[in-house]
Amino acid sequence: MKIEELDNDINNHKIKSPNTYHEIINVTVPFYMLYGKLLKDITFILEENFDISNSELDVLGSLKMSGGDEFTLSPTKLYERLLFSSGGMTKVLKKLEAKTFIQRVSNPKDKRSKLVKLTLKGEKILDISLKAVIEEENKVFSNLNEEDRKVFKNLLVKTLKD
Secondary structure, three states: OOHHHHHHHHHHHHHHOOOOOOOOHHHHHHHHHHHHHHHHHHHHHHHHHHOOOHHHHHHHHHHHHHOHHHOEEOHHHHHHHHOOOHHHHHHHHHHHHHOOOEEEEEOOOOOOOEEEEEOHHHHHHHHHHHHHHHHHHHHHOOOOOHHHHHHHHHHHHHHHOO
């Protein structure tokens, strides 16, 4: 669906399917279109330019932001933060380790487990890929001025509150 056709398509839905139409569609359809565009564009940038997935970027970012001075977390903390399954986290960590973006290090508090540590190479790829993601996000939201962005953010935060 093209954005230019959005209002017309929603109105047609209202006429053709009055039993399933609700005003909230005027919010949710553009929201899902925006989400889809961001996801598609960012996925393309990450895979084509940096050979990294969204999930891999999320793990690297979590290590840098939440892993203390050493950029180190347990796999359990990582998958709790990112809402990955244990198996999904293991798969992502293996890919990152193969690319030498992370390394497994001994856990001084528990000799039976390993921690995940961001490497210098991982930190560098995170920084340059995240910069490209932010540039893309800036392009997507370029039609919004500073005040629009504040209002948009506040509305999103408001909808996320229980």
